[in-house]
Amino acid sequence: MSSRRSRISEEEINELISKLQSLVPESRRRGSNRASATKLLKETCNYIKSLQREVDDLSDRLSDLMAGMDNNSAQADIIRSLLSS
């Protein structure tokens, strides 16, 4: 009973590992089919951290952009009309 359940879980886990492998850039490049789970998890963690840093950075740059909007009224009007809902 318990061995059957663990076999199903292992298949699911392998599928999910493949999916993660296809999402994380570093894993794709290496092209290995037998990347260790530990290595994949480490690369996934690094990838998530870098994506979160990008969100921080892009938020900062968007904030700069919006700060500059008032200085150029023509551009600001266009942006406002695009964003208005």
Next chain:
Amino acid sequence: MQALHFLQALARIARAAPKPAHSARTRQIRHAAYASMAHSSRSSRRTWSRALLHRLRQRQQQRPGRLLTVRRRVRIVTPITSRPEEPARAETLRQLVPGGRGMEYCNLLEETADYVQCLRAQVQLMQTLLDAFSS
């Protein structure tokens, strides 16, 4: 849906008067980014999106700070010692994915894949907006 939610939030931020300080507006934009991710139709049924929304709401009630600070709070979760079959690094992943600490390993992988896809879409959206509006 993720894009629309984010654009609407940006519009609200842009219309705010008086104009907020740069750092405050950056925080609002980042907040909007994570809220849009959590609200996207693909993710609204996910554990990570509910955990993220909960964290965002708590953040709004406190003084502003780092959005993704690890909270030092006693939580009733399965301790690490009872998960001997997990590879190393699973614990780091649990800290990165919202709500990850309470998940079964199998769910953690699935949630991680979904979270990564939403993060990537959000980054691409913000980059596209920046490119479109700065010239």
